[in-house]
Amino acid sequence: MAEIDNNGINQEEILPKNFIQQQIIDDLAEGKNGGRVHTRFPPEPNGYLHIGHAKSICLNFGTARKFGGLTNLRFDDTNPTKEDTEYVDSIMEDVRWLGFDWDDRLYYASDYFDKLYEFAVSLIKTGKAYVDFQSQEVISEQKGVPTRPGIDSPYRNTSPEENLEIFARMKDGFYNEGECVLRAKIDMSSPNMHMRDPLMYRILKQPHHRTGDKWCIYPMYDYAHGQCDYWEGITHSICTLEFEVHRPLYDWFIDELKDSDYRPRQIEFSRLNITYNVMSKRLLLLMVKEGYVKGWDDPRMPTICGLRRRGYTPESMRAFSDRVGVTKVDGVTDVAVLEYCIREDLNKTAQRVMGVIDPLKVVITNYPEGLVEELDAINNPEDESKGKRKVPFSRELYIEREDFMENPTNKFYRLSVGREVRLRYSYFIKCNEVIKNDQGEVIELHCTYDPETRGGNAPDGRKVKATLHWVAVAQAVKAEVRLYDRLFTDADPSGHKDKDFLDFLNPDSLSVLTDCYIEPFVKNGKPLDSFQFERLGYFNIDPDTTTDKIVFNRIVSLKDGFKKL
Ligand code: ATP
Ligand code: MG
Numbered sequence: 001m002a003e004i005d006n007n008g009i010n011q012e013e014i015l016p017k018n019f020i021q022q023q024i025i026d027d028l029a030e031g032k033n034g035g036r037v038h039t040r041f042p043p044e045p046n047g048y049l050h051i052g053h054a055k056s057i058c059l060n061f062g063t064a065r066k067f068g069g070l071t072n073l074r075f076d077d078t079n080p081t082k083e084d085t086e087y088v089d090s091i092m093e094d095v096r097w098l099g100f101d102w103d104d105r106l107y108y109a110s111d112y113f114d115k116l117y118e119f120a121v122s123l124i125k126t127g128k129a130y131v132d133f134q135s136q137e138v139i140s141e142q143k144g145v146p147t148r149p150g151i152d153s154p155y156r157n158t159s160p161e162e163n164l165e166i167f168a169r170m171k172d173g174f175y176n177e178g179e180c181v182l183r184a185k186i187d188m189s190s191p192n193m194h195m196r197d198p199l200m201y202r203i204l205k206q207p208h209h210r211t212g213d214k215w216c217i218y219p220m221y222d223y224a225h226g227q228c229d230y231w232e233g234i235t236h237s238i239c240t241l242e243f244e245v246h247r248p249l250y251d252w253f254i255d256e257l258k259d260s261d262y263r264p265r266q267i268e269f270s271r272l273n274i275t276y277n278v279m280s281k282r283l284l285l286l287m288v289k290e291g292y293v294k295g296w297d298d299p300r301m302p303t304i305c306g307l308r309r310r311g312y313t314p315e316s317m318r319a320f321s322d323r324v325g326v327t328k329v330d331g332v333t334d335v336a337v338l339e340y341c342i343r344e345d346l347n348k349t350a351q352r353v354m355g356v357i358d359p360l361k362v363v364i365t366n367y368p369e370g371l372v373e374e375l376d377a378i379n380n381p382e383d384e385s386k387g388k389r390k391v392p393f394s395r396e397l398y399i400e401r402e403d404f405m406e407n408p409t410n411k412f413y414r415l416s417v418g419r420e421v422r423l424r425y426s427y428f429i430k431c432n433e434v435i436k437n438d439q440g441e442v443i444e445l446h447c448t449y450d451p452e453t454r455g456g457n458a459p460d461g462r463k464v465k466a467t468l469h470w471v472a473v474a475q476a477v478k479a480e481v482r483l484y485d486r487l488f489t490d491a492d493p494s495g496h497k498d499k500d501f502l503d504f505l506n507p508d509s510l511s512v513l514t515d516c517y518i519e520p521f522v523k524n525g526k527p528l529d530s531f532q533f534e535r536l537g538y539f540n541i542d543p544d545t546t547t548d549k550i551v552f553n554r555i556v557s558l559k560d561g562f563k564k565l
Helices: 019-029 051-066 085-097 109-125 136-143 160-171 221-232 241-257 281-289 304-310 314-324 335-349 520-524
Strands: 038-041 070-075 106-108 129-132 181-184 199-203 217-219 236-240 265-269 351-353 359-364 373-378 388-393 396-400 420-423 428-436 442-450 470-472 477-484 510-518 530-533 537-541 550-556
Touching: 019 051, 019 236, 019 265, 038 051, 038 221, 038 236, 051 070, 051 085, 051 236, 051 304, 051 314, 070 085, 070 109, 070 221, 085 304, 106 109, 109 129, 109 160, 109 181, 109 199, 109 217, 109 221, 109 241, 129 160, 160 199, 181 241, 199 221, 217 221, 221 241, 236 241, 241 265, 304 550, 314 335, 335 530, 335 537, 335 550, 351 520, 359 510, 388 470, 388 520, 477 520, 510 550
Parallel strands: 038 070, 070 106, 236 265, 351 530, 359 442, 477 550
Antiparallel strands: 129 181, 181 199, 199 217, 359 396, 373 388, 396 470, 420 428, 428 442, 477 510, 530 537, 537 550
């Protein structure tokens, strides 16, 4: 039995699993933050979330939950040119779907625009910020390189009084976009380039999805982020490695701002990358906009909504996030790990059915015409409580075309002329005759069944080498099945200097099969319900399904049998 302490925290569960948790345990032991643990997930609403964000969500919400703490959802909406409420809504949906909740702690960086402005004014007053009228190019030119000090801007020593006036004019829309920026006056010779008088505000004459036309100056992410964490009382600010070098800048702002000992602790971890995928919102947006995929929720996309439509469950994604863990070194996770996680989950939960996706007709010549038997089939061999169902069997069936070979090779043990196999949950059948069309293609098999083998065993003890899945022609549901392969042919499509990631798009990432037959059980299914089609893999019902047409996606094959490209 795990011990539960006074705070309801499971002591066994609290053993650190990674360096982030270890850091939190150390902070708690030192009595930091009055024992509080408070994290936040801070997406920029400029696209749909992907599996990398899912990891960040699991990490932020999961870690806080583990320590009995809280997590805020905060939209980092500091750039109105790229942001949209469509993205805000989708992000909230995705976080909830993953199984997490921010309760009443929903924030926007834009909630702090007034406070950020006031703080900027106070920095100007103390001579720690100034307006620079030079162009972006000149400013970055003057920043120089880490090994040599940069060059001071001629505006660096403008008096606070003058800066205050100019900054107020900047806010009032007196200047054009690009005409000037507000910079923090820190250290033009710092080896950390982020400390060389970084930008705090730029002019963007764009309405904002929340503040409308109120502002035409917007804070830079690096200026806003740390203070937002501070004002929200965040104790542990978990972010990806690229922000490690920004940390001194965040600390500088907090030092200027703070009125107490408290400061959010930033902890960096490596970004999740997955083979055969791109993981940048910019590239994903491009694929959507240019029509390389059918939308953000295309089942081939590594977006959370794409994976959801593909049939991934929240449980499988949380398990994946746990399994890949957190590290301090950038690496790439094999997409097979993700596939393993959904297989593990669905193996335990998915309803089994039989479906034929490349049909070959079988006529059981000695089976009575018009007879339909209802045979028992197991719903989930991993879970006895799921019980059994009835599967109709009749004279005309479909089997998988690849389960028959006219001239069987040495290692082919399935159906061929003169050979007997078992049909799952029903009878032994033997193939006697092959029917071909004018082109010489096999279009039908004539077989006989042995009525003594009902249930799948012969009373005389004779064995067969194969068991095939099948469906009864008259009762089957006709379906469209969409099979997916990797979206890219290269393991790291965006990692080539000399090539565009689109050069690696896999032209065969989607195959649509329109002549598939599934046992009648699936008629009761609704969009996103998943099934195991025995021997073929896991499939779910796609939302494109209508009353006339049922559409399935293949989530994943049963084994790691993905076509090697
Ligand atoms: P992208 O590079 O896809 O545009 P981003 O970092 O700009 O991602 P944000 O909306 O700023 O996207 O990300 C929100 C949070 O998710 C951040 O804390 C960020 O560190 C984290 N995050 C983004 N991508 C990944 C990833 N691949 N792995 C882990 N965490 C990620
Ligand atoms: Mg970002």
